[in-house]
Amino acid sequence: MGLTSNLWKSSSLLSTESDDIHYSEQDDQDFASDIYVLAESTTDELLNSWKVFTALKDESYQGRRLENAAWRLHAMQKLGKSPSKEAESRITGREANSSTESLANSRSTEVQEPLPIMQATWSAEQLLGACLKHKLSNETMEDFLQILHSRKFDSADLPCTSEELRALPLHGHPYRPVCAIFTHSLERNGANNFCLYIARVLKQSQPLTIFSPKPGPMREDFEKLGLQVSIVDTASPTFLSDLAASLKELKVGMLLANTIMRCDIILMAADLQLPSVWVIHESWPQDQLDHYAKEVFMCKDIDSRVIRKAFKAAGNIIFPSDMQRHLYDGMFQPEAGRTIYNGIPLQQLDHFKQTRDRREVRLALGYSDEDFVVLHLGTVCSRKGQMFSATACSKLIKEDGCTNLKQLIVGARYIRDHEIRYIDQIFQVAAAHGVSCRRWEDLTEEERGQPQITVMDIQAAVLQFYMAADVVLVPSLNEVLPLVICEAMAFERPVVCSRIDAIPEAVTDGVEGYLVPPGSPDAIRAAVLKLYRDPAICQRMGAAGRARVLKQFSYSRMGEHYRELLDTVTTQPARAMAAPSKEPSLGEMLKGRTVLVDMDNTIVDWDAEFIRRYASSGLNRGNRDLQELERMVRSRAKFEIEENFPESERTEVLKALKSPGFYESLKPLPGAVEALRDLVEVWGVDVKLVTAPHPSCPGTCALEKYASVERIFGASFLDRLIITRDKTHVMGDILIDDKPHISGSKSCPWKHVIFSQSYNQDVQGKARLSSWNSWQDVLPRAI
Template identity: 30%
Template sequence: CAAPAMSKAAAVGTAAAIAAAAAVGVYLSRKTLTLISSYAKAAEFPPVPAFEDRSLANHEKLIMTGTLLICTQNLAVSGANQVVLNLVDGGIWTGSIVVLSPTVGPFAKEFADLGAAVCIGELTDLMERVRDIRFAICNTIMTAHLVNSLTEMGIPTAWVLHEWWPEDMMVEELEKRNDKNTTPEVVKKALATCARVVCVCAAQRELYGPKNGVVTFVGVPEPTAHWKVGAVPAGQRPITLLTLGIVCPRKNQHWAVQVFKKFAGNRKDVRLIIVGARYQRQYEIEYVEKVKAEADGDPRIEIHDVTSDVDQFYRVADVLLFTSLNEVTPMVIAESMMRAIPVVTTNIAGIPEMLEHGKHGYVLPPEEEPFANALKELCVPGADGQRKRLQMGLTAKKHADATFTNRTMVTEYRLGLLKMSPPIILLDMDGVVVDWDKGFMRSWGNTSSVDRSKDYAMQKCVPAEFVKTAEALFHTQGFFAGLPPRDGAVKAVHEMVAKGYQVFFCTAPVLTSAFCPSEKYEWIIKHFGQAWASRVVMTTDKTTVRGDVLIDDKPKISGSQRPAWQQILFTAPYNTSVNDKPRLDHWKDWEQAVLTAVRGEFVAPGRESRVELAPEKVTKEVVATLPDFSHLLPPDYRADYLGWRAGKAQGAKGEAWNAAAKYAALQDASLLQEADDFTEVTVFRSGYANWRRGGVSGAKSIMIRQAADAQSRMS
């Protein structure tokens, strides 16, 4: 009779089984072929539950194989690029990271500084060069075409949406950009097929309606421990409202001035500070003038330019006044709450999800009366008002610390990657899942003594005169098919799958046995079911198989390549002397063994990290023991050098270092001017940029040449 039509998965499994057997020069028996190919529908491997292990998602050093691809719209200075830069900086992936962009831009250097490879070009070219991409992150709606291409290639992809474009606006925005790659139809296809569409708020997810949408708030850098040092005490200055963001129509600062005047009346103890004036685009210049005209010389209202030092304004702020009419989840709100500054904000887009009205601040319709009333409640003069602002601010800080940190964001994204491509566990059969020794001894009986500690190969563990007898035993028909499972193995394998791991059997056949390959398949089908036949990888070189963990009892596995996996050694008498690998003694402990390996927590004896601690302070006594090179220096450097030897903070080196730092600061200020909104870009802020460049020992060096180029362009 005709065989039933096979599903794609079953066909692949059958082909793999036949190919594996053919590769070692033997053939599957008719019985085994029947077992694998019959009932084809039942042979399709069932869907695996979603991977949900947060103990891995919370870990910053996962030892897993494969490359993470990040596709950007461009490498310009933008809040969207800052988000993915924060993911890389936060250690979302310990393995290789490649950033793809169609054009070069300032953020190329920032990604490269973090160790990512930056590729300028097309996806098709990159895919030919990088062959081990495990998953991808596409950033902004303008990468929809890349989402579709990666999905068609079978690469799990997360697509991050930052925009708030209703359908009519989307058509308008895409036409404005004249990008032939991204059309409304392309976007709709990506929304329907992408494995994971990351929205920054639930309202945005509702707006776009992706099939596989999730919500992850954008994380922001936590303030430094000393961000408020030098602040004027609240009682010695006016109650200060801060409006932070590029001064432009959508930010609505002229209305903030109107609200302030209505609330403040004739009060002299309040002020409004507006930060973000920029004079590059004509519409921005015109709007700054409009805001100044609205202020009309009121001495209580200050308007400041774009700055790389936002903390100087946060330090004196009592309330954040946020009046924008077009946002999604603005970073400035999260930053303010992290600094215990209560917020009065419009209730647009995702803002109502960021804080609770009346608890962390006020979330209001953009109407003058509600805003003015909220400010009156928060800005009551004296101790009562200060107490209310402090209490609300501290409540907001607790909420923000639990919701908006970069660490929280990175953890959610890492969990998303693990859900799309969970850890791959490869399982050896003989001696690991299969109790090979027990089956052998059951047939061997009292034939001779067996010292299993001698060698991995059984025939080397019996007296010399019985070697041929032992080899003949495991070459007999039915030997491999009749072996018993190891205690707890079958249950453990099912537990792995239930937890969302990708599980495959990776086994080496006995090349001289006509029965071994086919009987291994029979064994798997007997103990695990028909569908598992497609999960068997049979090879004589396990180093060619990609995976994250291989559980194997062989003391030393060699082959043609450096394996992508790390081995967990399943304990046996013949491998007890091995101490450079993590171990698994019993199947009941499989999960802890896997987590220890994937988290990189195993340290072989003698390989503990040895960190030589430098002296806490370089004293003149320490310097005095060093050679004196003052006679080799130019006269104008000699005084500083001798001063350093005498115990001063810096010598001649300090002049060049300070000059380089000034150039770098100029470069950062220049780049920050390019951002759509400087409040959404943190990498060029004074404190953060200084840390990235070496403000803390061991960080990266200053790019003096690029800084000088930036200065020459500005002059």
């Protein structure tokens, strides 16, 4: 840069008391000429030059500049540097051959006088302000100044935004090392699609490599992006040492672990002192970590202990929603958690929409213009709730006159036994309602679109299904914020979703679609019926959904957040590896405490006795078979049993629970008796059984509950039984109860721990006990 564009002046020369200063390009040329002469002088000559300038007391702008230049050149020569090269660099912008130390420091070393106070132009003031705002170190400021003063620097070459700057390719740069992305598999699912999206966004600017514990169809997808995919056997006894060697060979400098099932990678990163990012897609209640790890996802080497250890060690944990981040509160350091909403590739979706004809897409699937297509897309399993949607659609077809309604279920796979059984149950539901249901793969081309319910295997390309659909269902029982919702809204399709977890962060009831209670076929049925009967609502909700995606779930915005994160992530070994503080023992936390425990559907299986009596006593006016009745009761949305039945059946429902011996016959839930006896006899807890009599039969209910307690626990527990309609009068530390919300004449003197049932899944912010097998993990934290 020329001198005219970077003018630093003495504060005395800028004083309002002095005359206005005028300088021209000729002045700069003269000054440059004088500087070249000074630069060739000896140390003594320079010192004499300074004395001359000082003696003359030349107050002109040029005089002050030359006086200061002589000082600086003299100091440089004393340090053994070349004034001529440095002067040339300062004046012409050509870089010097050797590095330059601060001249201000050298001057203060030679002569113990303070430098003149300098005042910046607008550019310098703005730069300093930004440095102070972000608390940049001197080292960082020096790096920026060196770049800005380089002759090669040109502001016209710079992008206009930080996002554009971060997107520049810097492969091989020491400050942007190779990032290894660890997936939990290479099967086609939402979590792995997220990794593919991230890889597409980052691969131009961030060197990446992929690791997975087993091969799968998505390996080809990553390799098409030019990324290396390594398969590592996590079951091998030398897994960690083999992986560490691979990371070293590939020069990996940071790790991104995808899903909670990659907690082993986070622990390894802490051991290796590598920066890591952990992306959590799952919504596992803290008291059900073992259940989901062992029973749902069948992870052999992962349990609640390992998961909790990884959360404590993780330096950077990313959640796709605020709700999910709060679900794990207390398991990680607050500063380690951050919410980044998952984005979707709108450009790819829009290209598909613009280059396809909807009628042709529907015809390829066998659907006509008259068909009303209800799509349920996702891995077919109990967690996703396809049985509820199949029940709803069957009733819409058979009972509500929606004869042209066709349901398409996409996502069947035949790997895990429980998923295969669940697929069979969907076919049984359809058969029970007299609705045709076929596997897509078994259909001839002429038969496509003819079954009222079609079940299709899991698919790699899914955009065609959104285009073909009129409505998209997401009636999950456990979900965070599935991409299916955002993708459906991007295609301007109304959605019907469960009101659970983070879904309300993406869908407002009645705006982009409808939110329904989880596990409620009737609620799904009612919502779809509204959309079926009013195309204008479908159109309005579809447009609102598209607008929300553009605002909240931008693919590019998600990429920007992850670019910034990977550029700024640092390991935190001190915190991750610090010795844990001594925690009180279980006995110390429990001894002397008072734990209140409800009975119905908390200690004893109230639902099982109701199902048995209602199905076998001739009261079943709905003529439901035992399997359907059990599904209806066990998955109900409302606490009071009669409210889940049609008005015409509620009298019979109450008759069943008022029948003689109902409460005396209740059987204990698994582990309940053993847990409560241990609390009393081993841990010194004062357990009280606090239960309310049913208002339809308070007297007989109370008497039978006494008999039930004596039968189950023995006479010694009768003194622990308290029967009351108002539990706020009973003092205690915690109350374990399945009722979603408890109130009374007083404020609650205890902490409410939810005993999990279908009708209390919407309750947030309370400790939750899913089974008596996990009480030792839940109760101490609640206390």
